Amino acid sequence: MSQLTHLDEQGAARMVDIGSKAETERIAVATALVSMQPQTMALLEPGANKKGDVLPVARVAGIQAAKKCADLIPLCHPLMLNSVMVTFTLDVGQSQVQIEATCKVSGKTGVEMEALTAASVAALTIYDMCKAVDRSMEIHGIAVSYKAGGKSGTWQRDPKSPIE
Structure with a gap:
């Protein structure tokens, strides 16, 4: 494994110097899964949850979070994002919501x-x-599934490889 880029020669944390890197179009896709009880799944229908429509609020929260990433992750560079898209796939049979953020x-x-x-x-x-x-909900499977651009090029997670 190559040296971790966020550590200097002495092992101290540092922000990576990207000054000499070329600007390229870059994209990343990440996923997460929320498992819940079947009755909770029914609350994801528009208007069914007394706190409001869950998925539209979660979409906006995800977009806002991407824009604030450098404020949350200490060594992250602030980025001027071109776009952020958050989508949801409901698997009623498994009582799961798959989240995909691009x-x-x-x-x-x-x-x-x-x-x-x-x-x-x-x-x-x-x-x-x-x-x-439903306090028994579980969040799992948070992972990058695809990235493209930059010196390292394109990478895609093998769909046969379990995330968990």
Whole structure:
């Protein structure tokens, strides 16, 4: 494994110098999964939750989180994001919500952390809005599933590899 880029020669934390890197189009996709009771799943229908429509609120929370990533992760570079998209796939049979966050930027560093933050905060928002009826919800499977751009090029998670 190569040296961790956020550590200097003495092992001290540092922000990576990206000054000499080329600006390229970069994209990252991250996913998260929220498992819940079937009756909680029914509350995701528009208007069914007394706290409000859960998924639209979670979408906005994920977008806001991606924009604030550098404020949350100490060594992250602030990025001028081109776009953030957060989508949800409901698996009623499994009582799960799959979250997918896609972030794009034209810049000198990748957007994996922004995508991971968006997916995570969207999942946390679902938990927050539904916890009054289901404290047993679980958030899991948070992972980067795809990234493109930059010196390292394109990478995609093998769909056969379990995230958990």
